[in-house]
Amino acid sequence: MANTRELDPGxxxxxxxxxxxxxxxxxxxxxxxxLGSIIYCTGSLIGQIETARKCPTKQFSERVDAALVTxxxxxxxxxLVLRSQLxxxxxxxxxxxxxxxxxxxxxxxxxxxLLQGEAYARAVLGADDEDRLDERVAARxxxxxxxxxxxxxxxxxxxxxxxxxxxxxxxxxxxxxxxHLLGFRDSxxxxxxxxxxxxxxxxxxLGSFTVLxxxxxxxxxxxxxxxxxxxxxxxxxxxxxSLRYARLQAAALxxxxxxxxxxxxMEERYGDSS
Numbered sequence: 001m002a003n004t005r006e007l008d009p010g011x012x013x014x015x016x017x018x019x020x021x022x023x024x025x026x027x028x029x030x031x032x033x034x035l036g037s038i039i040y041c042t043g044s045l046i047g048q049i050e051t052a053r054k055c056p057t058k059q060f061s062e063r064v065d066a067a068l069v070t071x072x073x074x075x076x077x078x079x080l081v082l083r084s085q086l087x088x089x090x091x092x093x094x095x096x097x098x099x100x101x102x103x104x105x106x107x108x109x110x111x112x113x114l115l116q117g118e119a120y121a122r123a124v125l126g127a128d129d130e131d132r133l134d135e136r137v138a139a140r141x142x143x144x145x146x147x148x149x150x151x152x153x154x155x156x157x158x159x160x161x162x163x164x165x166x167x168x169x170x171x172x173x174x175x176x177x178x179x180h181l182l183g184f185r186d187s188x189x190x191x192x193x194x195x196x197x198x199x200x201x202x203x204x205x206l207g208s209f210t211v212l213x214x215x216x217x218x219x220x221x222x223x224x225x226x227x228x229x230x231x232x233x234x235x236x237x238x239x240x241x242s243l244r245y246a247r248l249q250a251a252a253l254x255x256x257x258x259x260x261x262x263x264x265x266m267e268e269r270y271g272d273s274s
Contacts, residue, residue, distance in 0.1 A: 039063035102213035123169030175270035
């Protein structure tokens with residue numbers, strides 16, 4: 001028998017998605033199995049999504065929109081659902097990141113989340129926790145949509161050279177990730193610099209950090225520890241991070257030389273320069 005667990009649509013975006021899916025499916029006179037057959041999935045999957053036990057995908061949402069003639073409503077709602085899959089402590093930062101006009105970040109260990117390819121993101125997020133991994137990867141990919149906007153933020157990333165050599169996932173995952181970085185070489189809005197090992201002691205030795213700048217309110221500095229993130233608009237803290245970032249930019253290779261280094265590491269360490 002189909003699961004008819006009642007949902008509170010105001011409890012979360014995922015609950016609202018499930019509530020609306022059930023409401024519109026029933027309004028169309030379809031049971032779960034019938035809708036599943038139309039959109040090429042099982043009735044059980046429909047039931048899981050309607051009861052907020054499973055997160056929908058973009059493909060699922062597109063097919064539901066077509067089947068129930070909802071004019072893209074579920075695809076639009078999916079963006080909120082995926083945002084809600086981010087860690088609770090990270091969501092306030094993601095909201096600020098999405099409205100920033102400039103994003104300046106130094107990354108000591110990993111490729112920044114906005115520039116991670118899907119396979120690399122999966123390896124990072126699944127390193128010590130595979131619970132709801134598909135949903136968390138999808139949420140990270142959705143977060144990157146800010147770079148596809150008509151007027152995206154200016155993203156300037158300084159990566160420690162160690163990021164290029166720290167093998168996350170298999171060699172093929174790293175090859176694809178470095179190739180993904182090279183794909184931004186002609187971007188007007190994304191710049192990647194590499195801080196080489198030869199830079200020695202540098203202003204980022206205390207760890208990764210980000211400075212967000214906005215058109216209509218004060219800048220924010222952001223850092224993370226093992227369990228949570230920390231945002232501050234304290235002028236002195238923001239000034240300190242901005243100065244550190246300027247020094248890191250000055251010590252890093254140029255964008256052009258960084259591109260050459262990324263390509264060389266990809267070829268020599270991971271076996272492909274294409």
